[in-house]
Amino acid sequence: MKYSTASIIKRAGIGLAAATAMMAWSLAAHAEDTYKIGWASDKSNYLSFVDEPLAKGMEVAIDEINAKGGIGGKMKIELDRRDMKSDPMLGATVVQELIAAGAKFIVTTCDTDVSLPGAQMAAKASLPVMSSCGADAAGPSQVPDGFGFLNVPGSLTQGAFLAEYAAAKGYKKAFTLKSKSEGYTHTLANAFEERFKELGGEIVGQAFYTLGDSSYRVTATKMVDSDADVIMSNAFPSDSTAFLKDMERLGNTKPLLLVDGNDTPVIFDAGKQLALSVMATYGGDRSPGSTFSKFEEEYRAKFGADPDSLQTALGYDLVIAVAAAVEAAGSTDGPAVRDALHNLDNVHGATGLITYKDSPIGKGIPKKDYALVKFDLDNKKFITLSTGFPEKFPPVK
């Protein structure tokens, strides 16, 4: 026997002491001059694949701001990210824990529905709360007293934006693919349908899938066989890649419209059908010298690799917006930051200008320009076709 029991206990004891010391140290670091963002994030369940890149983007922004001395040159930002495993009950518990740990701003995971109990908990403590990338426009309205925010303009506007594009291209008949498993995977398509019909189009078919479905053969067969002249899919990887593969094998030649969840290199696994596809996303201006490319450079400098999805940029934007609001409020007080955030106007984020002020979509939902991109299959790059915002979109329900 190499270690005696006593020595094991001793080692464990030292470990424990070290841990306690570290916790004490970390508590001491909560000095007055830091602004703590608490994030009830999914680290280990099905939403962790979007929260991971978001976290990296947030770190880039925090480093950038803290390098300049912090918010307003004096208040450093600190991120406390804890796992809520996409469990709404645990989400509320974690938010409470974060509040107890001194968080002044709460971020929840990338799904407004799963986040809602936690968000309501934050509002009860008079803290502003923002979903990391959740897109349900009804999200903020369910959080009391205007404390709820989104980080993206939401699925209604994106759906409408795609519909306006489709109508402008002269498409008349659309077939949609959606899933009832999530709000995101069908509200966007619903908004598309509503706006498309408004513009004189016709929905000739709807297909539904379950998150994690392996086979889209039946759906693809129906779509190829239909008389639709455009296909709109509300799926994101790996469902969307599987779907596009099946479309490819059935020899589909109809144009496809995709949504922002696919703004990740993973989508290129889908192969040739991407040549027929157009995707709505954010961050239209990705030219050298743009905020987007500046962010990409910082990201590369920090992580030594290209950003692995658009979510990194959205994470960056989140911190930039929060920092701007705190600076404008001149206070870390929850209601003050809330009000300042509601009045945020044209802040430069990686994905473009962020405006919460007088939001046409709904209180707490930022207006950002959408981008339409196509796919450069050889270089695995997204190429911006145009940017814009829908003229009209369905009201928040």
Place this chain on the structure above:
Amino acid sequence: MNMLAGKWWKQSLVGSALLLAIVLVIVAIVALAGSTTDMRILMVFLINVIAAISLQTYAGNSGNISFGHVGFMAFGAYGSALFTADPAIKAIGIPNAPAFIREAAIGFLPAMLIGTAVAVVVAAAIGRVFVRLSGAAAAVATLGFMVIIYTLLSNAEELTRGSKAFSGIPEYTTLGWCVALLALTIVVARLLRDSNTGLGLRACADDPIAGQAAGVDILNSRYVMWVASAAGAAIAGALYAHYIGAILPKAFHFELTFVLVTMVIVGGRSITGAVAGAALITILAEVLRRLENGFSIGSINLSEAPGLTTAVLALLIVATLTIRPQGLVSRWEVEELLHRWQFRQKEHASVRAEENHV
């Protein structure tokens, strides 16, 4: 005096009281010494215990597992939530729901009863199918039931907002409610377990042929337990809804199923087992989670290993099942454990006395 003598229901009541007393001690300790987060964990624990005991009422007595009981929790949660939520919020969220739901704003108890009644009606309607199955077929069929309920809820946009969160549920669930309903659950579950029906069913779980030869009606007994356990699960669901304030179908899916089933299997085949299993799993999960968070700030990157908590928990369960397949307390209730402990002490004492003589 022999605690286990006398009328069976007297023993049930004594046992219930003892078990409840243990839970109350835990509640008191956390309430006095715990943080706000600890209180939340305690509340979730109490709700889970009610759900686990309810599941146990079917699984522990029949020897059949059910992966479908979160479906009944969902009935309780949505049933109760729909009738209590603020009509103003419902007018926006579910404008197309029937008026008697949209405009309803009734109290906690009647709403909970409605949710429970819905679960009971569904359980009664489908129960005959499930009580005939056992083993892997029962597992798959009950899993199927869970998926069916989940799918229906996800699609019921008009009524429940579908897969989106249904919010505006008044937060009625207090510690008092939890304790009171837990007490009720324990007593009813104990009486059911010890009743002729429960006794016979447990006998059949051990040996169906011998059980039937002693006159037991397996299918009807299972059916009674199935319906009763659905009612208990619905109550837990209602408490869940009114504690969290916003519910969605995803909350009543695989994750919660796994947690509840694990509590029951790890605990053992009794009501006490369900409580012990729930306590063990809750404590383990919390310790692991806090370890992860506690270390997430320093330079040690335990937080960069987010799957670790779940992996460790799952492996601990595997270890428990391997080392003690009958569960923590096996088939015993708390008063039986006490009795057996006393009995063994006495035996040891007499053996020692004999040894001294020699």
Place this chain on the structure above:
Amino acid sequence: MQLALQQFINALSLGSIYALVALGVAILFSILRLANFAHGELMTTAGFTLYMTLASGWNWVLAVIAAIAASVVAALILERVAYRRLRNAQPLTLLMTSFAVSVALQSIFLLTFGARPKGIELPAFVDASFRIGGMRVQWLDIAIILITAAIVFGLTLFLRKTVIGLALRSAADDFQTTRLMGVKANALFVGAFVLSGMLAGIAALFYFATVPNVVPSSGFEPMLKGFIACVIGGLGSLPAAIVGGFLLAFLEVGSDALLSDNFSPYLDAIVFLIAIVILRWRPGGIFGVRLTAEQRV
């Protein structure tokens, strides 16, 4: 007509995958009474192996072999670490153990590979298809159907012609007497796990040829389908598993293709409902033995 034919091929191809998964599940169940929920994770293991080998530029043939080998090795490790001690345990304990093993493995995949989908760089021929009378047929589907048929044929041959195959069949029937033939118990268990792992590996190849990404939870859905197939076919019987797999696929494709769009979101529920209705009339599955009082009272 043409559409129907196309959907028929879809169902055959999907049924082939389900049948392979169901076979892998049924082999362990028939001999060990083990309902192995971790079967899906064997498939995920093969998926990640495909991802790693193809990403590092391996020839696809080698990658395929590596993937199947990985899943077999994983099966053997499971046998040794988790299940060997539980040989005489209650079926319910086995079931729960496999459930926990499945969760643990998913978490380990998450730790190792992260939650983001990992793209599997499939060779181009996977996407190839040809036209026949206005109908587009995928070579992949043809390959899946033919290879599955070959595997079922090969497996049948193996189970009928080789001693270990015969022993696997007889052990499912009467374990004690099989030992009386001088067949080693350990060899049987190892054999069963190797077969199950191999089937999981091959099913994973087909699965990931249609879903070009792998995530930690990839195996869950096909595993569940395999189980449903086994249960409606009749747990414990290999032919029943195959029939159950195809039946499930035809059910799925049939309801998806025939039902109106209004029902399409309820597809999962409908399939499960039909499965439960089947179990209502035949609790042992369609081809299951009628549950009678035990013979040896």
Place this chain on the structure above:
Amino acid sequence: MHLQANDVVMKFKGVTALDGVDMELRKGEIVGLIGPNGSGKTTFLNVLSGVFTPTNGNFRMGDRQWSKVSLREAARLGIRRTFQNIRLFPSFTVMETVEVASAWLDKGDRRENAQIALDALNFGQYRDRIASELSYGMQRRLEIARAIAGRLEFLLVDEPTAGLNHGESQDIVEVLQRIRGQRGCGIVLIDHDLNVIMNVCDRVIVLAEGKIISSGTPQQVRSDPKVIAAYLGS
């Protein structure tokens, strides 16, 4: 009251285990059922107690007549049994084991009734022991205690002395006689120990190859050449 079996036939996969058995059992009488291995004794008990549905034949008890009965219904008719391979409830205590039958086949306080059945077999201080941890002899007795709790018209006992030593066997014999005396039930006894059978039975029926080849008092049966042939071979 009589329990009558008429022309009972039981076939398994083409093998005829019972081939037209007619039997009349009377209350208050102990009947021995003997025969070589595989002669159909246990099968007859299984058919009588509802484990198997006979291929042909019917039963009559009092004014009730049936051709098919479930295990549970047979128990409710008072046809109670023990098993050749002991079947207890492994996790149950002695008391609980008997309580099951008291609860389902008796009225009144199930614990009191169970206690009475246990007392009849001198279970005294064992009531809280776990059934599966009892000695083999005690397990045999417990099966009998369970079988006599609640309604009892006919008691079918399958090899109660198998694996027991001489003293224990004697004990069982006495218990059976006492039960017959106290409860007035009919008893059907299968046992391989012919000393036991000859000692305790009023009447003995001999089965061979699914048919009754002899019946009568123990003395008659014992000296019947057909019986000796069946046992020793021809």
Place this chain on the structure above:
Amino acid sequence: MATQGAILSIAGLSVSYGTVHAVRQLDMEISEGETVVLLGANGAGKSSTLNAIVGLAPRSGGRLVFAGEDITRKPTEAIIRSGLALVPEGRRLFSNMTVRENLRLGAAALSTVEFDRERQALEDMFPITRRRAHEQAGLLSGGEQQQVAIARALLARPKLLLLDEPSLGLAPIIVNTIFEIIAELKRRKVTILLVEQNAERALSIADRAYVLAQGRLELSGAAGSINATTLEKAYLGEREHA
């Protein structure tokens, strides 16, 4: 006390299932080429003895030496592979498999070529295994099944063949056939340990006999020395008791 020439020697064998003592302190010996019969009433411990020899029944004491090798602690499959074969009570054929497949399993350790050779040799003695080779074993009659079961056990050319109640549940005419087969095996110098209820038939064929009662050895000796009266006592009990 293992003597030279004994293929199997059993010393002090006890078998208990939990608290049941099925066999107590049994001593037995079988020499090469012998046919030994083990007699006793129902439940006397005969089958338990056979099962204990091949390691299927729990041995709670004693020592077993087979062909000079201690097999007391060996697992069943190793014992079988060392040259023992048991035809279990009730045949226990794999009823869903064909006759040929059943035979193949009996020779699990042999190569296909060896199997084919052995099989052909046996088919002459058991024509049924050729005639109905591809039929499901479960569909054969009891007597046919018994022949297949014996053939299956012989395929591995065992040094000692254990037969557990081969005539059980068979019609008298079929019993004749089975005993003819046993006699033929004896002529071919197969060493046999036979457990049988049909005592007269068994004694007529055996060289030596052991009689068990309640798990204990009651008497033993040359087959001819055991007469019907002694047996009747062991089987039907003393007349005086009745």
